[in-house]
Amino acid sequence: MDFNLMVEISPLLIKAAWITIDISVRSLFFGFFVACGLVFLQSFRFAPIRWFARGYISVIRGTPYFVQLLLVFYGGPSIGFRLDPITCGVFVGAFNIGAYMSEAIRGSIESVDSGQAEAARSLGFGRAQTLVSIVLPQAAALMIRSVGVLAIVVVKNSSLVSIISVVELTYQAQRLIGSTYKPLEIFTLTALIYIIIVYAVMGIIELAYRRAMRYTTL
Amino acid sequence: MEFDFTPVITYFPTLLQGLGVGLLVALVVAFMSIVGGLLVAVISVYVNKVVSWPLRFFIWLFMTTPLLLQLYFLYFGLGEWILIPAILVGILGLGFHYMAYNADIFIATIKAVSGGQYEASRSLGFGHIATIFYIIVPQALIRSIPQLGNNMILMVKDTSVLSAIGVAELVYASQYAISVTFRPFEFFIVIAVMYYVVNIFMELGQAWLERMTAYRR
Numbered sequence: 562m563d564f565n566l567m568v569e570i571s572p573l574l575i576k577a578a579w580i581t582i583d584i585s586v587r588s589l590f591f592g593f594f595v596a597c598g599l600v601f602l603q604s605f606r607f608a609p610i611r612w613f614a615r616g617y618i619s620v621i622r623g624t625p626y627f628v629q630l631l632l633v634f635y636g637g638p639s640i641g642f643r644l645d646p647i648t649c650g651v652f653v654g655a656f657n658i659g660a661y662m663s664e665a666i667r668g669s670i671e672s673v674d675s676g677q678a679e680a681a682r683s684l685g686f687g688r689a690q691t692l693v694s695i696v697l698p699q700a701a702a703l704m705i706r707s708v709g710v711l712a713i714v715v716v717k718n719s720s721l722v723s724i725i726s727v728v729e730l731t732y733q734a735q736r737l738i739g740s741t742y743k744p745l746e747i748f749t750l751t752a753l754i755y756i757i758i759v760y761a762v763m764g765i766i767e768l769a770y771r772r773a774m775r776y777t778t779l
Numbered sequence: 780m781e782f783d784f785t786p787v788i789t790y791f792p793t794l795l796q797g798l799g800v801g802l803l804v805a806l807v808v809a810f811m812s813i814v815g816g817l818l819v820a821v822i823s824v825y826v827n828k829v830v831s832w833p834l835r836f837f838i839w840l841f842m843t844t845p846l847l848l849q850l851y852f853l854y855f856g857l858g859e860w861i862l863i864p865a866i867l868v869g870i871l872g873l874g875f876h877y878m879a880y881n882a883d884i885f886i887a888t889i890k891a892v893s894g895g896q897y898e899a900s901r902s903l904g905f906g907h908i909a910t911i912f913y914i915i916v917p918q919a920l921i922r923s924i925p926q927l928g929n930n931m932i933l934m935v936k937d938t939s940v941l942s943a944i945g946v947a948e949l950v951y952a953s954q955y956a957i958s959v960t961f962r963p964f965e966f967f968i969v970i971a972v973m974y975y976v977v978n979i980f981m982e983l984g985q986a987w988l989e990r991m992t993a994y995r996r
Contacts, residue, residue: 623974625974626936628950731845
């Protein structure tokens with residue numbers, strides 16, 4: 562182990578780690594809205610809208626994220642859809658994780674006992690009001706756990722953005738391995754940074770989960 | 780923006796070849812990750828801490844870092860000592876990655892099965908090893924099928940990442956064809972459809988397997 566090298570390159574890796582965090586946070590933020598939109602579309606009475614949402618989720622989950630990224634970044638310009646690499650990473654990341662997240666959200670809403678919604682409706686709550694003030698608070702705890710798992714997936718998926726030449730953590734690590742020929746040192750350091758990020762995410766989820774548990778009856 | 784799918788038809792054999800390589804890799808990785816994962820799980824549940832803790836450390840390490848980083852490490856790291864073809868590095872990298880994920884599942888199901896089953900089997904005269912392999916492991920395997928299927932579906936999709944280290948699978952084949960024809964959109968759409976079809980078959984297979992083993996649970 563060459564510790565001098567590790568000290569020397571750590572600023573480079575930490576700078577790249579911020580790009581990883583930036584892409585992950587923005588993907589999650591926009592992905593959450595995509596997911597809510599998909600859940601909303603699936604509650605329509607008009608069937609074709611529901612089919613559209615189901616089809617979208619099925620296609621996104623049935624094809625590799627990597628191929629989606631390549632398709633939008635390299636294939637996009639030929640249909641007049643040009644994005645810079647980081648925006649493309651966030652865009653594809655959000656629309657990809659949104660599909661997974663909508664399933665997680667839908668699952669946690671469905672796990673709330675249907676008696677709760679029926680009781681609320683019979684007490685005179687409207688459909689939207691029942692969802693917001695009765696069902697969602699009870700689904701929140703479960704939702705936080707299942708969305709939290711996806712947050713970790715997003716962090717790990719962000720490594721694939723290196724393929725479209727975004728200098729994030731994995732790309733920086735690969736470049737440094739290429740220039741220094743010290744794979745073990747660089748892998749150790751990069752893995753350490755990923756582990757710190759993943760544990761930070763897990764800590765945030767746990768805190769949010771404990772808060773949400775106050776409202777649950779599950 | 781006009782689409783021209785004729786180059787895709789011209790290069791379709793190349794794509795099919797890539798798909799074949801990808802599926803072959805997936806098959807080897809599936810075998811390696813299930814058998815390896817099972818062994819790792821059995822050892823880390825039943826053997827003493829000196830052996831099981833390093834194994835758990837590796838499971839943890841593979842689960843918290845991205846696949847691509849692991850592949851780069853193996854590719855450039857192993858390249859320092861021995862020259863091995865990219866496809867082997869890909870199989871090893873993907874294999875270890877999913878071995879960790881599968882082991883994690885098997886550890887949970889083995890723990891869920893043992894207890895009463897273990898004691899009953901020992902009292903009927905089975906030895907320690909025989910109990911593990913004849914009583915515990917088969918039941919744990921059947922209980923793992925749903926999650927194991929999910930993992931294998933994810934794994935087949937992740938074979939696309941192997942193109943980054945130069946394994947000649949589907950994405951790599953299409954990148955080659957694109958470098959000749961300059962038709963990225965058409966090619967990537969077609970390979971996305973190909974992955975989707977494979978995925979549908981895998982989901983059907985998983986559902987079938989779950990139905991077939993449902994009565995044993």
